[in-house]
Amino acid sequence: MRLLSFFSVGILFGIIMTKSEAISWFRIHEMFRFESFHMYGIIGVAVALGVIIIAAMKRLKVKTWRGEFVKYKALPLNPTRHLVAGSIFGLGWALMGACPGPMFVMLGHGFGIIALMILSALLGTFTYGLLRHKLPH
């Protein structure tokens, strides 16, 4: 039952990503060229409301399905790691116009080449798994 709920939220995610046009290669390119407010508006509203939602859930002591209060296990701060890892990700994001969530949504749209991108992303993840102990964290 719970898995079905997560599956349903996934469907909702696929529809929202499509209708928001955030999965569009063209929208991402336009965003990095600063030629439209569209993507900034989406992210800005999502984050502003997200901050309010999380703060409200914490203050109202909302219990999650797992019977816990809302918490966040923070990453240890390491600016080099965050900036370098983020930049590597950004290079791929701008080239392909798709980040991980949209990659799965685009696959659902029937763009077969995205299956290759996902396989390649798995190879990138595997490579990170092999090199992890050699990288600064």
Add this chain to the structure above:
Amino acid sequence: MELVSNTQNIVDFISQPWHWAVSGAAIASLVFFLTWMGRRFGVSTAFQDLCKIAGAEKFADYFRYDLKNSYWRLAFIAGAIGGGFLASTLLVNPETIELSTATVAHLQNDWGISAEQGGGFLPVDLFNFSNPKGILLTIIGGFLVGFGARYGSGCTSGHAITGLSHLQLPSFLTVIGFFIGGLIMTWLIMPLIF
């Protein structure tokens, strides 16, 4: 009959182009749902899960963990694929995406890319299986996304949406990184290779 026509009205209503504020609020609702359901919105961890399923734990301890805590995420990405399918079949925009005229002109004049390709979602003349250059770029792009997302412990959903919603400095720095890499690719590298 009335039910059918009402359903059609709802489908038409959803199908029209969404204002960015509506889209942003819809994404925030996902943050609420997943948080309430006891999970953290973040997609790229699914790459780690899929590697594990493929047997990667034999090679690196990064993939040694209990997959049980990831079932929800696998159900979620299965839903994302299904949602993409539904949206591209039942909820198609009557018009193509309204990009800024500056972007459309730049793509057409500089790189000969029509912004109507792939329904406004992907330049499919480049990114398809019969274009060797497109295949190569797809492999490189996918690798960078997969490597960077896991090294950074998160992607756009995990850092730009969830992490920032929790006011996390590491997420903020990672998002700055997204833009450093994205701007270098868009302004310095793509003009050389497109």
